[in-house]
Amino acid sequence: MECKLIRPADLDQALAAREEYTDDGLPIAGGQSLLVMMRNRLVSPGALIDLEPVEALRGIEVQSTGISIGAMNTCRQLIASPVLREEVGVLPAAARQVSSTAVRNLGTIGGNVCHNEPGADLPPVLLALNGQAVLRRRTHGREVPLDAFFTGYFETALEPDEILCRIDIEHPPANAAGVYLKHAISPEDLAIVGIAVVVVPDAQRPGAVAEARIGIGGAAPVPLRATRTEAALKGAVLDEKTARAAGEMASTEVDPGSDPHASAGYRRRMVTVFVRRALMQAAGRIEENGHGAA
Amino acid sequence: MALLDLKVNGQEVRVEAPDTALLLDVLRERLFLTGAKRGCETSHCGCCTVRVDGMAVHGCVVLAARCQGKAITTVEGCGDGMELDRLQRLFLEHGAVQCGYCGPGMLMAAKALLERNPQPTLDEVKKGLDGNLCRCTGYTPIFDAILAYSRGE
Known part of the structure; x- marks a missing residue:
């Protein structure tokens, strides 16, 4: 059966198509994962709804509460965005580590998040930035915090008649430090583990942590926040010993699987190592500058 | 259709x-x-x-x-069908082509890189070709050809 291609002119048409093809339609963003899955017959949609022409899914907008990133922004556009570089450098830094140049040229933030492949680079960072998924269906919209959006292995909270329109992230405090560390055999691979930390220093107590957020990819069926570790870091002085203990604790919050790239035990061990390293890099950045420039 | x-x-x-x-x-x-x-x-x-x-x-x-x-x-x-263009010629001169299967992709990735960044460092060349595999040459002759191009050779 031939797959139809629907090219909506705007978001309303795209949402109408999504409703019409709830059973066997799929939206296509950059296509860098979906077209591979179709080739491998992992999915066989009857219709693709092309999101490329939809203007409402583009742009990076600075708002009073945060930054709203259109789902169709490519990794290339995230890397080139002066606003993101200035405000949340950790996001373009992670986008730079996604797959290869050709894939970054077309692959989008929305596709990356909706595909929810373990080891993807953007989800841990977006989790650590308190990201929200802005979803629309024809009749209404809703917002879902990303830690509730990632529901299972290659699964998300996106309903078959919805489209992910934007990812909203908070402005990190000006003195926060953001770090993303990717552990992979080859840089173009998916991460064996990908660790994102955002550390907000306590302005009153030098060296102390006001808030730490840790996003972990590749070490469970879903990317997740290490919430117990985050709670333990609150108020602590961030030194080597604290970072080491945080790494150990984070490794108890994950649920890794084994695959040909790495065993579950190795992934868990690497969570320990890379959470420690990411926290120490963030601490170093804060000490150097008096702030971290997330 | x-x-x-x-x-x-x-x-x-x-x-x-x-x-x-x-x-x-x-x-x-x-x-x-x-x-x-x-x-x-x-x-x-x-x-x-x-x-x-x-x-x-x-x-x-x-x-x-x-x-x-x-x-x-x-x-x-690339080129005009009879004459190779400068980058193709440099690929030939540096032995950047062995079995040749990766060659057309390497050339197109290299051209995109050189247009964006006419004077890339070796690391930038490697990053620019990170979506292209070669199983013959070990990459070095390919990088050499691209760097030679950026030097105007």
């Missing part, structure tokens, strides 16, 4: 293809431009790399329908 209006290597062409045909299939099977090679077909090897509006993309993961109104360049668009 759909009728697609494409601009390939400066020429306007109209082709009939399935709605969701891939650019690589249209180039090779409908337009008989077999320079872009069929490799992994899963966006890993890069031997199908072509340029769309200047950007290097893997033709195996691009919908041909999306390329309407954009400029598609393949290795057949």
Whole structure:
């Protein structure tokens, strides 16, 4: 059966198509994962709804509460965005580590998040930035915090008649430090583990942590926040010993699987190592500058 | 099926293809431009790399329908069909081609890189070719050829 291609002119048409093809339609963003899955017959949609022409899914907008990133922004556009570089450098830094140049040229933030492949680079960072998924269906919209959006292995909270329109992230405090560390055999691979930390220093107590957020990819069926570790870091002085203990604790919050790239035990061990390293890099950045420039 | 209006290597062409045909299939099977090679077909090897509006993309993961109104360049668009262009000549001189299967993709990725960054460092060349695998040369002659190009050789 031939797959139809629907090219909506705007978001309303795209949402109408999504409703019409709830059973066997799929939206296509950059296509860098979906077209591979179709080739491998992992999915066989009857219709693709092309999101490329939809203007409402583009742009990076600075708002009073945060930054709203259109789902169709490519990794290339995230890397080139002066606003993101200035405000949340950790996001373009992670986008730079996604797959290869050709894939970054077309692959989008929305596709990356909706595909929810373990080891993807953007989800841990977006989790650590308190990201929200802005979803629309024809009749209404809703917002879902990303830690509730990632529901299972290659699964998300996106309903078959919805489209992910934007990812909203908070402005990190000006003195926060953001770090993303990717552990992979080859840089173009998916991460064996990908660790994102955002550390907000306590302005009153030098060296102390006001808030730490840790996003972990590749070490469970879903990317997740290490919430117990985050709670333990609150108020602590961030030194080597604290970072080491945080790494150990984070490794108890994950649920890794084994695959040909790495065993579950190795992934868990690497969570320990890379959470420690990411926290120490963030601490170093804060000490150097008096702030971290997330 | 759909009728697609494409601009390939400066020429306007109209082709009939399935709605969701891939650019690589249209180039090779409908337009008989077999320079872009069929490799992994899963966006890993890069031997199908072509340029769309200047950007290097893997033709195996691009919908041909999306390329309407954009400029598609393949290795057949290098030189004039009789004479090699400067980068192709340097690939030859540096032995950057052994079995040759990765060559067209390497050239297109290199051209996209050099246009964006005419004086790349070795690391930037490596990063620019991170979507292209070569199993023969060990890459060094390819990097040498690209760096020679940037020096104006």
